[in-house]
Amino acid sequence: MKKGRKRKKKIYLLAFLALIVLLGLCLFNLKKNVRPVVFTYCDALISALGMESINSSAADVVALYEYSDFVDLKRGEDGRILYLGTNTATVNGFVRSLALRCENALNALGKQEIVIPAGAFTGSPLIAGSGPNVKVDVTFFSTVHCDFITSFENVGINQTRHAIYAKIEVLFNTVLPIAEHEISLENHILIAENVIIGEIPNVYVASEDGTDYLDLIP
Template sequence: MVAKMKCPAKKRRAPLIFLSALLVLSALFVWGVHNMGPILVSMAEARARQLAVEAMNQAIAEVLGSSVTYADLMRVSIDQQGRVSMIEANAMRMNDLASEAALAAQRNLDTLADQGVRLPLGAALGISLFSGSGPSIRVRVIPVGAVSTRFVTSFESAGINQTRHEISLEASVVMRIVIPTGADSVSVNTYVPVAESIIVGTVPDTYVNVPSAEDALNLVP
């Protein structure tokens, strides 16, 4: 007579216990993501700003590098008394460089969008001990529209009869942040110094600074 083989009860319960634990963990994960949504959005915004600024700064550095000088961008006119009478922008050169930098920055941001960003769920607890622990959440960071760039200038005193003229390139873009619980947009701006010059001599009392690269920067004594 053949005895019947009986499976231990705990063997039959093992898959059920595992499935129940998996369901509980999944529910806790969904609950945690939902309740910590605002914190995750804030973290994602900060991370998106950081990465977008790095991407745009890298692009500007690659395009401009150290080869662009003040003389490449500005022409300084001196009057008969040796005073600076006008600073004229080299509009064609500046527009070309701004366009190249914008395209390079767009490529970097598109690469960032393809890769995405991962945030550890433990970081949303606000406890340093768990800042790098727990499952990670993938955050999509997508540029909205094209990167815009423009040159900006500033004047500041550099001593007696000396004025520092600094030229920077501003890059800006709107980034769309998408997380499992929602989405948000953030504006990102960065300024990268490009060139500067010390204007020596009689300093005009008033500067008429026209921000467009197509116009001259007139110095009115």
């Protein structure tokens, strides 16, 4: 009888220890998956909201400018292009306005909420979309940097497409209940374009005062 009781106690003890180990492994696996899952959902939300705000803000600012505001194109008496210069003052004003407009729009989004199915934390793709929803609050702050980019593309005989873009880079600092997280976002916005009629040389020159131009004097 005593041997039987001792044997049962050992079985119960081993079963209890196995249960503790199994529970510990489950908790460890769950904890390991929580941070990357939350970050993934956070990245998706911020990227979607960020792109929408950037595109909307850029459209409002771009609507205030035309190609001729940025570019100074001069021709000789015979109609040939002498040089194509950038209006630095206008460019700087545009870049500042765009960065400020984007930053204000992004920061105005305030606190957001992401909803994650509990199954996503298990690491199993079979039940990733199942289970009750877990709501996580996300607070973020953004810093915006804008650059001015030009490109030239041959589109025909003596025809060159001159395109002007704004390169917008955003760094989001997000505050989550589990940790802080940084997200980088980049977008290129077409500001203006024009097809230049005339012979275009192969040399692109930057002047000492920071103004970019094409030296078209033969």
